[in-house]
Every structure is written in C-alpha cells, then in structure tokens.
Amino acid sequence: xxxxxxxxxxxxxxxxxxxxxxxxxxxxxxxxxxxxxxxxxxxxxxxxxxxxxxxxxxxxxxxxxxxxxxxxxxxxxxxxxxxxxxxxxxxxxxxxxxxxxxxxxxxxxxxxxxxxxxxxxxxxxxxxxxxxxxxxxxxxxxxxxxxxxxxxxxxxxxxxxxxxxxxxxxxxxxxxxxxxxxxxxxxxxxxxxxxxxxxxxxxxxxxxxxxxxxxxxxxxxxxxxxxxxxxxxxxxxxxxxxxxxxxxxxxxxxxxxxxxxxxxxxxxxxxxxxxxxxxxxxxxxxxxxxxxxxxxxxxxxxxxxxxxxxxxxxxxxxxxxxxxxxxxxxxx
Amino acid sequence: xxxxxxxxxxxxxxxxxxxxxxxxxxxxxxxxxxxxxxxxxxxxxxxxxxxxxxxxxxxxxxxxxxxxxxxxxxxxxxxxxxxxxxxxxxxxxxxxxxxxxxxxxxxxxxxxxxxx
Numbered sequence: 319x320x321x322x323x324x325x326x327x328x329x330x331x332x333x334x335x336x337x338x339x340x341x342x343x344x345x346x347x348x349x350x351x352x353x354x355x356x357x358x359x360x361x362x363x364x365x366x367x368x369x370x371x372x373x374x375x376x377x378x379x380x381x382x383x384x385x386x387x388x389x390x391x392x393x394x395x396x397x398x399x400x401x402x403x404x405x406x407x408x409x410x411x412x413x414x415x416x417x418x419x420x421x422x423x424x425x426x427x428x429x430x431x432x433x434x435x436x437x438x439x440x441x442x443x444x445x446x447x448x449x450x451x452x453x454x455x456x457x458x459x460x461x462x463x464x465x466x467x468x469x470x471x472x473x474x475x476x477x478x479x480x481x482x483x484x485x486x487x488x489x490x491x492x493x494x495x496x497x498x499x500x501x502x503x504x505x506x507x508x509x510x511x512x513x514x515x516x517x518x519x520x521x522x523x524x525x526x527x528x529x530x531x532x533x534x535x536x537x538x539x540x541x542x543x544x545x546x547x548x549x550x551x552x553x554x555x556x557x558x559x560x561x562x563x564x565x566x567x568x569x570x571x572x573x574x575x576x577x578x579x580x581x582x583x584x585x586x587x588x589x590x591x592x593x594x595x596x597x598x599x600x601x602x603x604x605x606x607x608x609x610x611x612x613x614x615x616x617x618x619x620x621x622x623x624x625x626x627x628x629x630x631x632x633x634x635x636x637x638x639x640x641x642x643x644x645x646x647x648x649x650x
Numbered sequence: 651x652x653x654x655x656x657x658x659x660x661x662x663x664x665x666x667x668x669x670x671x672x673x674x675x676x677x678x679x680x681x682x683x684x685x686x687x688x689x690x691x692x693x694x695x696x697x698x699x700x701x702x703x704x705x706x707x708x709x710x711x712x713x714x715x716x717x718x719x720x721x722x723x724x725x726x727x728x729x730x731x732x733x734x735x736x737x738x739x740x741x742x743x744x745x746x747x748x749x750x751x752x753x754x755x756x757x758x759x760x761x762x763x764x765x766x
Contacts, residue, residue, distance in 0.1 A: 341712070343724075343731065343733075344688060344708065344733045345708065347687065347688070347689070347730060347731060347732045347733065348687070348688040348689040348692075348704065348708065350730065351687075351689035351690075351730075352689055352704075355689075355693075375703075375704070376704050376705060377703075377704075377705040381705065382705055385705055385706070385708075385709035386708075386709045386712060
C-alpha cells in the first residue's frame with residue numbers, strides 16, 4: 319500500500335520529531351486494520367480508489383497532524399476579553415494622538431489634499447502595528463500566564479464590592495419642540511448678525527487697520543439662511559408628525575452632509591479675509607495672510623472630522639450589529 | 651433589541667458537538683475498561699451507536715493517556731504491532747466519578763423534562 323506511506327510521510331512532516339514515529343506507527347496500524355476489514359467485507363484486495371477513500375476519510379495530513387499537537391492559540395478565552403477591551407479602549411486614543419500629531423505638523427508645512435490623503439493612508443500601518451504590538455503583549459501574557467501564573471491572584475483577588483456602580487445612560491433623545499426652538503434662535507441670530515456684525519467681529523469692526531471678510535462669506539451666509547429655514551420647516555412638521563420623527567436620524571445625516579457641502583464650498587475659496595481700502599497694507603496684509611492660512615487648515619480639519627462623523631453615523635444605521643457587538647450589554 | 655442571529659442548523663450543530671465532546675470522553679473511558687487498540691475501539695463505539703471519526707478518536711486517546719487516564723502498550727497481534735489502550739488506575743477512579751456525575755445530570759434532566 320504505497321499510498322499509506324505517502325500519506326503518513328505527509329502527516330509526519332507536521333509532527334515534532336520526538337513523538338512522530340510513535341504516532342505514525344499507530345496511525346499505520348489503525349489504517350491497515352481498517353483496510354483489512356474492508357478487504358474482508360469485499361473478499362478481495364482494495365483498489366487504488368478504495369485505498370484513497372480510506373485515507374481521505376482520515377482527513378488532510380495537516381489537519382490530522384494538528385489534532386495530535388497541543389491546542390495552539392495566541393490568546394486564550396480567559397485573556398481574550400481583556401485583550402479585546404484594551405484594544406477597543408486604546409484605539410480611539412491612538413487615532414486622537416495620531417490626528418493631533420499631524421495637526422501640529424501642519425502648522426509648519428503647507429496643507430494640501432495630497433498631504434491629507436497621505437496622512438490618512440499612513441494611519442493604516444500605524445493601526446496595524448498598534449494591533450500587532452497589543453496582540454504580542456497579550457500573547458506573552460497568555461504564554462507566561464498559562465505556564466507560570468496559574469495560581470496568580472490577578473483574576474482571583476477581585477471583589478464584587480470594588481466594581482463600579484452602574485450608571486444610567488443619559489437619555490439622548492431631545493424634544494422636537496426644543497429642536498425647533500434651537501433652529502429658530504439660530505435663524506434669528508443669523509438675521510440679526512447681518513445688521514450687527516459686531517456680534518461676530520467684536521470691536522474690530524470699528525478699527526480701520528483690521529481685516530474684513532471677503533464676499534465668499536456672503537454666499538455662505540445665504541446658503542446658511544436657506545439651510546436653517548429648511549431645517550426649521552422640517553422640525554416644525556416633526557413636532558406634530560411622529561412619522562417624521564422616526565426619520566430624524568436620516569434628517570440628521572442629511573444635515574451633516576449639507577454641513578460638509580458648505581465647508582467644501584469654503585475650501586474652494588482662497589481668501590476668507592482681505593485688507594480693507596485705506597488700511598495699512600503691509601501690516602494688515604500679514605494678518606490677513608496668516609488668518610487665511612489658518613482658516614484653510616481649519617476647514618480641512620473640520621471637513622475630515624465631519625466626514626468621519628458622517629461615515630460613523632451611516633455605518634451605525636447600515637450595520638447596527640457592528641455597533642451592538644461593541645456593547646455586549648445591549649445583547650442581553 | 652438586536653441579537654446575534656445564527657442559522658438554527660449551525661446553532662444546533664455547534665451545541666450538538668459541544669454536548670458530544672464530553673460524552674465521548676466518558677464513552678471512550680467506559681469502552682477501555684476492556685483493553686483495545688484504536689481501530690477496534692472505534693468499531694465498538696460505532697456498534698454501540700456512537701460513531702466517531704478517526705481524526706478525533708486517535709488524538710483523544712493520546713490526550714487521555716498524557717493526562718494519565720489511560721495506559722498503553724505496543725503488542726503484536728495478528729502479525730502486526732498495535733498500540734493497546736486500557737484504563738489506568740487513575741482513569742478507573744476518574745471514570746467512576748464521571749459516571750456518577752453523568753447519572754446525576756441524566757436524572758436531573760429527566761426530572762426537569764417531567765416537570766415541563
């Protein structure tokens with residue numbers, strides 16, 4: 319039976335040397351006994367196909383060998399919940415530190431779309447290395463914990479008395495009436511501020527040597543007025559329509575999308591403030607240049623934050639399970 | 651409330667395997683009160699209505715032997731060397747305790763089912 323030799327040779331390649339011969343000899347004896355039984359049943363020697371069927375029934379050599387090896391895992395079921403908790407808790411901090419680091423670096427170098435894309439793409443290996451290091455640390459903990467710390471008091475010394483008191487989660491739903499009033503106040507502010515720019519610019523409006531907003535703000539102002547009016551109409555209807563309230567999430571998503579569109583429009587402008595006629599061009603010009611530069615960075619950062627928020631919200635609606643699994647108490 | 655959903659067939663299969671895993675150890679220990687080698691043990695289990703594939707049984711025998719529940723020796727039978735297993739003294743002791751546990755669970759399940 320040449321096939322069995324080939325099969326056992328293949329199995330043996332996956333088994334450590336010290337136990338290999340013993341395991342293979344036993345496997346051989348069992349396979350041959352099965353083959354002999356079949357031959358007795360059939361009253362003849364087995365055909366090649368039948369021999370092959372017996373070996374296939376035993377399973378792939380790598381799988382068969384794996385079953386003889388001690389169970390292998392990097393992080394076992396006892397440590398895994400701690401690993402997962404630390405990974406979930408630390409990851410947002412990694413994102414935040416990474417974002418902060420690059421925001422600071424953008425203060426000293428030009429901000430371009432290409433630079434932002436590069437920053438986002440460079441986060442992939444950062445996230446990968448973070449996960450890899452965390453896995454390594456917990457795998458080491460698992461390894462040494464399993465072998466040398468079985469009697470450790472780490473998991474035995476806890477007491478239910480020391481656990482945190484459950485906190486009621488704050489109710490996030492807001493009243494449709496307050497929503498409406500909020501939008502109404504915003505609209506009133508926008509209308510009043512047109513006549514009284516001091517509300518935004520402060521006493522600077524009275525100084526001659528001070529920058530002035532460029533016409534792009536007038537366009538944004540008009541868009542904002544329309545935007546708030548539409549919001550106001552929807553929120554007014556929502557007070558009386560529970561059906562529309564059910565659509566609140568999607569309306570919020572629409573609002574965020576519009577906000578992104580407005581900021582995107584602002585990004586297309588090169589200048590946000592300019593030197594007014596009669597002002598000291600050399601002095602005010604420098605201030606205007608610095609402010610334009612700072613605002614262009616600011617819009618880019620805001621658009622990234624808004625986009626991430628929007629994608630997160632959309633993912634919550636489209637794939638609720640991802641988010642529910644992250645909060646096991648919701649499954650109870 | 652959102653819950654994890656799993657096809658009922660998959661769920662049943664997972665639970666069935668989980669249930670069987672513990673029972674198989676008990677069945678193997680019970681069979682090995684009489685000395686047997688791997689293939690005849692598998693046949694005996696199958697004849698008693700508990701078929702088990704080779705890939706599970708043979709490594710299980712090794713594991714039980716490593717745990718000290720089984721003793722084994724190579725011996726020639728029908729002109730071929732075979733590894734024969736039987737319960738060790740520790741295995742006998744553990745088997746008795748497991749059997750008591752098994753009977754207790756069986757009775758409890760029976761009572762619960764009668765109550766239902």
